[in-house]
Amino acid sequence: MPVLIAGGGPAGLTLAISLGQLGVRCEVVDARPAPARVPRTQRCGARTMEIFRRFGLSAQLRAAGLPAEAPLDVVICAGSLARPLTRHRYLSVAETFATMLEVNDGTMPLEPPVILSQYTLEPLLREVAEATPGVTVRFGAELFDFAVAGGVVAGGVTAMVHTASRMRTVRADYLVGCDGSDSTVRRVLGVELRGETREPVRHALIYCPDLYERLPGGAAARAVQYHVTGAHPCTLVVQDDTQHFTLHAPPGRPGCPPLSTLFEAIAGAVCQPLSYKIVHEDLWPQQLLLADRYTDRDPGIPGSRVFLAGDAAHPASTAGGLGLSTAVGDAADLAWKLAATLHGWGGPALLGSYEAERRPVAAQAITASFARAVADEPWSVDLRDVELGYRYTGSPVISHEGGTAPTGFAPTTWPGARLPHLWLDDGNPLHDVLGSGFTLLRIQAAGGPGMPVAPADRGAVAFARELAAEFGRLGAPLDLVEVTSVAAQAVYPGHRLILVRPDLHVAWRSGDSMPTAAALAALVTGN
Numbered sequence: 025m026p027v028l029i030a031g032g033g034p035a036g037l038t039l040a041i042s043l044g045q046l047g048v049r050c051e052v053v054d055a056r057p058a059p060a061r062v063p064r065t066q067r068c069g070a071r072t073m074e075i076f077r078r079f080g081l082s083a084q085l086r087a088a089g090l091p092a093e094a095p096l097d098v099v100i101c102a103g104s105l106a107r108p109l110t111r112h113r114y115l116s117v118a119e120t121f122a123t124m125l126e127v128n129d130g131t132m133p134l135e136p137p138v139i140l141s142q143y144t145l146e147p148l149l150r151e152v153a154e155a156t157p158g159v160t161v162r163f164g165a166e167l168f169d170f171a172v173a174g175g176v177v178a179g180g181v182t183a184m185v186h187t188a189s190r191m192r193t194v195r196a197d198y199l200v201g202c203d204g205s206d207s208t209v210r211r212v213l214g215v216e217l218r219g220e221t222r223e224p225v226r227h228a229l230i231y232c233p234d235l236y237e238r239l240p241g242g243a244a245a246r247a248v249q250y251h252v253t254g255a256h257p258c259t260l261v262v263q264d265d266t267q268h269f270t271l272h273a274p275p276g277r278p279g280c281p282p283l284s285t286l287f288e289a290i291a292g293a294v295c296q297p298l299s300y301k302i303v304h305e306d307l308w309p310q311q312l313l314l315a316d317r318y319t320d321r322d323p324g325i326p327g328s329r330v331f332l333a334g335d336a337a338h339p340a341s342t343a344g345g346l347g348l349s350t351a352v353g354d355a356a357d358l359a360w361k362l363a364a365t366l367h368g369w370g371g372p373a374l375l376g377s378y379e380a381e382r383r384p385v386a387a388q389a390i391t392a393s394f395a396r397a398v399a400d401e402p403w404s405v406d407l408r409d410v411e412l413g414y415r416y417t418g419s420p421v422i423s424h425e426g427g428t429a430p431t432g433f434a435p436t437t438w439p440g441a442r443l444p445h446l447w448l449d450d451g452n453p454l455h456d457v458l459g460s461g462f463t464l465l466r467i468q469a470a471g472g473p474g475m476p477v478a479p480a481d482r483g484a485v486a487f488a489r490e491l492a493a494e495f496g497r498l499g500a501p502l503d504l505v506e507v508t509s510v511a512a513q514a515v516y517p518g519h520r521l522i523l524v525r526p527d528l529h530v531a532w533r534s535g536d537s538m539p540t541a542a543a544l545a546a547l548v549t550g551n
Contacts (some may be wrong), residue, residue, distance in 0.1 A: 025049060025050070025051055025194060025195065025196040025197070026043075026048050026049050026050060026196065026197045026198065026362075026366050027043055027048060027049070027050040027051075027196060027197065027198045027199075027200065027362055027366075028050070028051055028053070028167075028181065028183055028194055028196035028198070028199045028200070029050055029051065029052045029053070029199075029200050029202055030053055030054075030167040030183075030199065030200070030201050030202060030203040030207075030208065030209050031052070031053075031054055031201065031202035031203035031204060031207075031334070031336065032052050032053075032054030032056070032059065032146070032150065032161060032163060032202075033054075033059075033146060033202060033204065033334060033335070033351070034142065034145060034146065034149065034334065034348055034351050034352055034355075035202040035333045035334025035335070035336075035351040035352065035354055035355050036052050036054070036200070036202035036203075036333075036334070036355075037052065037146065037149035037150055037152075037153045037161075038075075038076075038079075038149065038351075038352050038355035038356070038359075039200060039202065039333065039355035039358060039359050040052050040153045040156070040159045040161070041079055041081075041149065041152055041153050041156055041159070042079065042355060042356060042359035042360070042363075043158075043159070043359050043362065043363060044153070044156035044157060044158045044159040045079060045156065045460075046359065046360065046363035046460070047158065047363065047367070048158065048362065048363045048366055048367075049158040049159075049160075050158065050159055050160070051159075051160040051161075051162065051194070051196075052153065052159070052160070052161045052162065053162050053165040053166065053167055053185050053194075054161075054162070054163045054164075054165065054166075054203075055164070055165070055166035055167075056163055056164070057163055057164050058147075058163055059143065059146035059147050059150060059163075060143065061143045061229070061303060061304065062143060062229060062304045062306075063143075063227050063228065063229040063270040063304060063308075064141070064142035064143065065141075065142050065345045065347060065348045066139055066140065066141045066142065066261060066262075066263055066264065066270070066345070067137055067138075067139055067140070067344060067345030067348070068085065068089070068137060068138050068140050068145065068345060068348065068349075069137050069344070069345050069346075069348075069349040069407065069411045070133035070134075070135055070136055070137050070408075070411055070412060071133065071349055071353065071411045071412050071442070072137075072345070072348060072349045072352045072353075072411075073085070073086070073133075073135035073136070073137065073138060074133060074134050074135050074445075074455065074528065075352055075353070075356045075527075076135075076352075077134065077135055077455070078356075078455075078528070079152075081148075081149075081152060082135055084148065084152075085138065085140055085145065085148060086117075086138050086140075088140060088144055088145075088148060088264065089138040089139050089140035089144075089264045090117075090138070090139035090140070090248070090262070090263075090264045090266070092116065092117040092118040092121065093116055093117075093118045094116060094117075094139070094246070094248070094266070095114075095116055095244070095245075095246050095247055095248065096114040096115065096116055096117070096139070096247075096248045097111050097112060097113055097114055097246075097247040097248065098111070098112040098114070098247055098248070098249045098250075098251065099111050099112075099247040099249070099250050099251070100112075100250075100251050100253065101250055101251065101252045101253070101290075102252075102253055102254060103252065103253070103254040103255075103290075104252065104289060104290045104291075104292075104293040104294070105239060105240065105250055105252070105260070105290055105291055105293060105294045106240060106293035106294050107293075108240060108241070109253075111245075111247070117136050117137070117138060117139075120136035120137075121136060124136065128446060128447045128511045129435065129511065129514070129515060130435025130444030130445065130446055130511075130515040131434075131435055131444075132445060133412060133445055134445040134453050134455050137345075139248060139262070139263075139264055140264050141263045141264045141265075141268070142348065143229075144264055144265075150163075162185075162187075164187060164188060165185050165186070165187045165192075166185065166186045166187075166208075167183055167184075167185055167203065167208050167209065168184040168185065168186045168191065168208070169183070169184045169208075169212060170182060170183035170184065170199060170209070170212060170330075172320055172329050172330060173329075179327065179329055180195060180196060180197050180198075180329060181195070181196050181197070181198065181199040181329050181330060182194075182195050183195075183196065183199060197329070197366065198329055198330070198331070198362060199329065199330045199331070200330075200331045200332075200333055200358065200362075201213075201330065201331065201332045201333065201336040201337075202333050202334045202335075202336055202351075202355075203336050204334070204335045204336060204339070205309070205311070205313075205335045205336070205339030207332065207335075207336035209330065209332060209336060210315060210332055210336050210337075213320055213330060213332075215315050215316055215317055215332065216315070216316045217313040217314065217315055217316075217339065218313065218314060218316065219311065219312045219313035219314055219340070219390065220311070220312045220313070221309070221310065221311045221312075221313065222310035222311070223275045223310065224275065224307035224308055224309045224310055225272055225273060225274055225275060225307070225308050225310060226272070226273045226274070226275065226276060226283055226305075226306075226307060226308070227270060227271060227272045227273070227283075227305070227306070227307075227308045228270065228271045228283045228287075228302050228303075228304065228305040228306075229263075229268060229269075229270055229302070229303040229304040229305075230268065230269045230270070230271055230287055230300055230301070230302055230303065231267060231268050231300060231301045231302075231303050232267070232268075232269060232287075232291065232295070232298070232299070232300035232301075233267040233299070234295055234299060235269065235291055235294070235295045235298075235300075236262060236266040236267065238294050238295045239294060240294055246262075247262070248261065248262045249261050249262070250290075252290050256273070256280065256281060256286055256289070257273075257274065258271060258272060258273040258274075258286055258290065259271070259272040259273075260272075260287075260290065260291070268303070271283055271286065271287055272308070273286055275307075283302070283305055284302060287300065308341065309339075309341065310341045311339055311340060311341055312340045312341065312342075312390045312393060313338065313339050313340060313390075314337075314338050314340070314383070314386055314387055314390060315332055315336075315337045315338065315383075317379060317383075318331060318332045318333075318337050318378060318379035318382065318383055319331050319332070319378070319379055323376075323379055323380065324376070325376075326372040326373065326375075326376050327372070328375055328376065331358060331375075331378060333351065333354035333355055333358060333382075334350075334351035334354055334355070335347065335351065337354065337382075337383070337386065338350060338386035338389070338390065340386070340389065340390050340393060341393070342389055342390065342392075342393040344405075344407050346389040346392065346393060346407065346410055346411070347389070349389070349410075349411055350382075350385060350386050350389050353382065353385060354382050354386075356527045357378060357381055357382055357527055358378050358382075360461075360525070360526040360527060361374045361375050361377070361378060361550075362375070364500070364549065364550075367499070368499060369498045369499040369500040369549060370500075370549055370550055370551075371546070371549055371550035371551030372550060372551075373420050373421055373550035373551070374421055374549060374550025375550070376420065376550070377419050377420050377421045377550065380416075380418050380419050380420060381416040381418075381419045384414075384417075384418065385410075385414045388409075388410055388414060389410050392405065392407070392409070392410045408433040409432050409433045412433050412442060413431075413432055413433030413434070414442075415429055415430075415438060415440040415441045416440035416529060417429050417440050419440060420550075421531070421547060421548055421549070421550050422439045422440045422529075422530075422531055422532070422548070423439055423523075423531060423532035423539060423544060423547055423548065424439055424440070425438070425439060429441075435515050437515075437516050437519055437522050437530050437533050438530065438533075439530050439531065439532055439533060440529060440530065441529065441530055442528055442529055442530075443455070443458075443522070443524050443528050443529070443530055444515055446509060446511045446512055446515060447509075447511065448507070448508075448509045448512075449508060449509050449510065454507065454509070454512070455528065457505055458503070458505065458524055458528070459501065459502075459503030459505075460501070460526060461500065461501025461502060461503065461526055462495065462500065462501060462502045462503070462523060462524065462525060462526065462531070462548070463502070463503045463504075463505055463523075463524045464488055464491060464492070464502060464503070464504050464505070464521060464522070464523050464524075465505050465507050465512075465521065465522040465523075465524060466484055466485070466488055466504065466505070466506050466507065466520065466521055467507050467512050467513060467516050467519060467520050467521070467522065468481065468506060468507065468508050481520065483520075484520040484521050484534065487521065487534070487538075487541060488504055488521060490541035491523075491541040491544060491545060492504060493541070494541045494542050494544075494545035494546075495545050495549075497545075498545060498546075498549055498551065500545070500549050516533075518535040519533040519534055519535040520534050520535070521533065521534040522534075523544070523548065525548070531548040532544055532548065
């Protein structure tokens with residue numbers, strides 16, 4: 025088996041789908057009998073949806089989410105839902121779509137966020153994974169232990185997987201631990217977690233089919249989150265079907281009401297008779313933790329056979345779906361690098377770049393979540409810096425430039441950044457014309473047919489041919505795409521060539537650096 029994946033949550037299933045689409049056989053094992061219906065994140069961010077779009081899944085997931093016209097506002101209430109005090113206004117998905125069609129300066133994502141409960145997302149991803157050629161999904165199968173064989177070339181992983189009937193031995197080239205905050209893979213590796221742990225909060229998933237329709241103010245005044253102040257503060261979050269809600273409350277203290285009593289107090293004032301059922305109730309750990317390392321080897325040492333992703337690498341109670349966004353980003357980064365290595369064109373530095381790229385992103389998400397927690401105003405922080413603005417500035421497989429990389433969210437093709445979304449002149453999005461491997465964009469200068477070809481353009485054409493030849497020599501996939509968009513000339517000024525990776529991050533751009541084609545091809549493929 026080329027890749028064994030421990031854990032069938034969003035990270036593990038996303039990794040499996042991506043590997044399968046890239047022609048790599050893999051097996052997912054998960055100790056749970058099935059994806060659990062428990063309160064978790066309910067937001068897929070813009071970057072997450074862009075990744076799912078690359079897999080052909082965004083439309084399906086969006087159809088399962090909260091209706092596009094539903095308000096995404098946050099309301100502060102005094103004591104109950106019947107007494108709204110303040111409203112924080114946010115664009116609905118439909119409004120964001122309308123804005124996206126009118127703006128073409130690289131500042132908008134290709135996909136807006138969607139309210140999609142994790143307990144809805146996971147079964148959908150499982151269904152897609154099971155239908156993907158080369159992917160095997162086994163729930164009720166628990167990774168019990170594993171050992172890594174010696175040798176970088178001949179090495180591999182021997183894992184023991186326990187099912188209800190027997191213990192099975194699985195031999196794999198690589199093992200990826202996507203098995204959550206209590207990760208067995210992380211424990212066996214002896215990797216430590218560092219960060220902050222706070223007292224867990226109480227939370228519950230509640231089925232109440234009539235409440236959403238009876239929220240004060242009618243359809244236009246509804247919200248997606250209600251923060252209730254008073255003697256017993258709590259937060260009520262609307263789920264994707266508008267018939268389920270998550271209720272979050274501080275840790276229990278003497279005199280604190282049960283969650284059922286608290287829900288009746290805040291919702292009963294607007295919905296009578298109040299018919300509801302608590303589907304799930306437990307404690308939600310409050311932790312902001314990051315693994316010391318993401319692989320079975322120390323950073324910089326090639327030959328890793330075991331990797332951590334998702335909550336196994338960064339178990340953090342992040343607000344706004346940042347945990348999910350980071351987990352899906354881990355999977356998107358690791359999948360193409362594993363595929364490249366197994367297909368023979370990825371060099372030893374490629375898999376080694378996974379930790380260098382993804383661990384700082386998790387640290388940034390944790391820092392942002394900590395700032396939100398300290399401010400106690402989770403609705404007041406812009407998530408775009410973390411979701412869309414991160415850059416792989418320390419990656420060994422990015423052709424870096426001199427100077428200081430820009431910070432914060434802004435459209436840029438600085439190496440390591442996500443390629444900004446643009447609408448092409450024919451109405452198609454630039455992201456959709458990129459290949460599944462590397463893509464070399466040639467940004468053509470303004471001018472019509474019959475115009476003389478500038479020396480810079482002639483040089484770009486020649487270099488593109490040389491780079492294609494070097495990629496061909498390595499056996500690495502490279503598509504050449506000519507871009508005539510007027511918007512691209514404005515957003516990418518001075519850069520005739522832009523090399524984009526399979527995960528939509530810029531690997532190199534011309535104008536500031538011009539390595540040889542052989543050196544560039546070797547660098548970005550890790551050879």
